[in-house]
Amino acid sequence: MPESAAAPTRLNKRMAELGLCSRREADDWIAQGWVRVNGRAAEMGVKVTPADRIEVDPKAQGQQAAQVTVLLNKPMGYVSGQAEDGHEPAIVLINPRTHWRDDTSRQRFSPPQLRGLAPAGRLDIDSIGLLVLTQDGRVARQLIGEDSTMEKEYLVRVSFGAVTANVQAAFPREQLARLRHGLSLDGQPLQPAQVDWQNPEQLRFVLTEGKKRQIRRMCELVGLKVVGLKRIRIGRVVLGQLPVGQWRYLGANERF
Template identity: 85%
Template sequence: MSDSPEPIRLNKRMAELGLCSRREADDWIAQGWVKINGRVAEMGVKVGPADHIEVDRKAQTHQQQQVTILLHKPIGYVSGQAEDGHEPAVVLINPRTHWREDPSRMRFSPPHLRGLAPAGRLDIDSVGLLVLTQDGRVARQLIGEASGMEKEYLVRVSYGEVAQNPQATFPREQLQRLRHGLSLDGQPLKPALVDWQNPEQLRFVLTEGKKRQIRRMCELVGLKVVGLKRIRIGRVVLGHLPVGQWRYLGPQERF
């Protein structure tokens, strides 16, 4: 019996190697930009660890032209497709809303909107850093199955009848439950960093992103979220980017 791994589809292997996303790989294969052991690859072919994958420079040039955009999402916009009459956040990406102090010094071009998709979600009633990208590698890094990317939030809360200074009455053991010990949808949550920033605001650092996770976590310990703002993803911070404006991820920046 052989110990060698089973062959896998070429697009999956290319994604595992960090070359591109699976969808991108399929596009490149269709264009004839990928070779296996010196021969042009066909769609659906499988490869093993010993197979040599070669990517044409045209694909690399195409990839270098892809953009990633950082938006300070306001309340009232959905992250992805339009729903229930609410507009998607991508409608805010236009020359008028491009932050004048964008350090990348890149200029907006209409092709930058082609295939631009959110890498993760931010609820309609939340504000802060939302990433939209054309680059499958960035999407995989932020929301791929193996992603453990840190995401940091500032969360204003109230506790019971107490609207002011909930920190004074919120039990410390419940704060510990927020850090570790809660479950959602029948699954235990990963440990989180949770601390008071001021008497009315908590700071959360999560490494997972279940739907409305922070609001649901807070409900389980008797807290009500009255405001939620994402201020960091990995090493990229929201900084001074104004609400409703956007900037490019610079060539030297990394999540």
């Protein structure tokens, strides 16, 4: 289909598809007069085709450049998002006292960095490890957008019935194959996963989707109980030596 014949889509959606910003950011920029379509100031709700020329004011790009993304090694007992059931949200750990002293970024903490800072994906209250919080809608879309296939890697300590030592020897190989591909949750088949034994009591999972409590529920379906779960990688960004309860900035040259 030629570009001119493509069905029109809302400008904010098109800008997100082009990787310029998130839909919410696009709406903000349009409201501030920072977006032009074919040389004219765009109006909220306008629809465009791929043939239309979209221009963004440098002011918007400057605002975007000031947005931060931070990596937190979330401890157990904190929820990823809003406070619930008396448990504090992970964002309370983003402060000068918990900033990792070995952070190589040149950025320095300032309170405005907390404005709009939100988790890009969840990590259960009883799970630990890498949690990404960002002000940048492009990062959020990359990690948790509906078309995201970003790899997330976990180390998962398990037991099998009464077996807590050398679980690998007791766990049937055909059930390991089901963990890799063949399970369904909420009536939907899961995407193939990489699942291997890291040591006799610990599995390594690599997933490209993120259903609620997915690994724990997958394990339950094959008779395993999760004793501990730690996320160690998202895309190309690894937890590394970041201490529990501390955070660092995503480096200028780091990409997920």
